[in-house]
Amino acid sequence: MPYAKLLNQLIEESGMTAKDVAQKCADHGVSITPSYLSMLRNGAGKRMPSDEVSRAIAKALGKDEDLLVVERALDEAPEPITKALQYILRIATAEIFGLTGTELTPEMEALMDEQIQKMPLSESVLQLAQQTNLPQFSKDTFGAMMQSTDGSTTVNVTAPPEFVIDTDAMQPIIGKGDRVRLQAEPQYKTGDIVAFNGNGMECRRVEIVDGHVVLVPFERGFDSLTYDPKKQQILGRVMTVTRDIK
Known part of the structure; x- marks a missing residue:
């Protein structure tokens, strides 16, 4: 672009x-x-x-x-460089669809190619440059979705890795340095333990209070937070926790 x-x-x-x-x-x-x-x-x-x-x-x-x-x-940049980047993006997207068990039809491939041509390559380059957890990806963490409405096409590709938690707010269940694997949900309910970007990568227990999502810690010394999407981003519900034995 x-x-x-x-x-x-x-x-x-x-x-x-x-x-x-x-x-x-x-x-x-x-x-x-x-x-x-x-x-x-x-x-x-x-x-x-x-x-x-x-x-x-x-x-x-x-x-x-x-x-x-x-x-x-x-x-x-010379045209071969931009073409190569678009090709890498196409292969990566097709691979993610494959990991989710979705078989791409020729029509879907054409739509995907069209969308990739429209996307600013700079956004994809920056996203790749910021990745630090690629070795932790697996087929269970990939998701891909393609939508076509009124002639417009959108390709959404997500690949959430394991996240390393930066605080002890949820000790003894989840501690600093533990790795969590997440599942994104359309909404969260009381009792869910979620990970979010706050003061680093944090976890809290969800409580719904007067229609508001409150993020509650287990460990004393940490504050409960009323969820504000301008300040935090809930990444998903914690499905598994991995702790290294030292």
């Missing part, structure tokens, strides 16, 4: 004006004008911004600060 097209997409999704983005860039210590931002969105003269400007724009839009930097690098 060309830099200008991705930039347009990100700004439209944000609901901000060029003036808003320029102001937020200034807040991050980088001065640009709305007219300069419009030029980048139009791809005028094929001028590309510096990495500093790209990072400021991405942060202003609430995205990974390297997203536009990587997109620019991919724009300028």
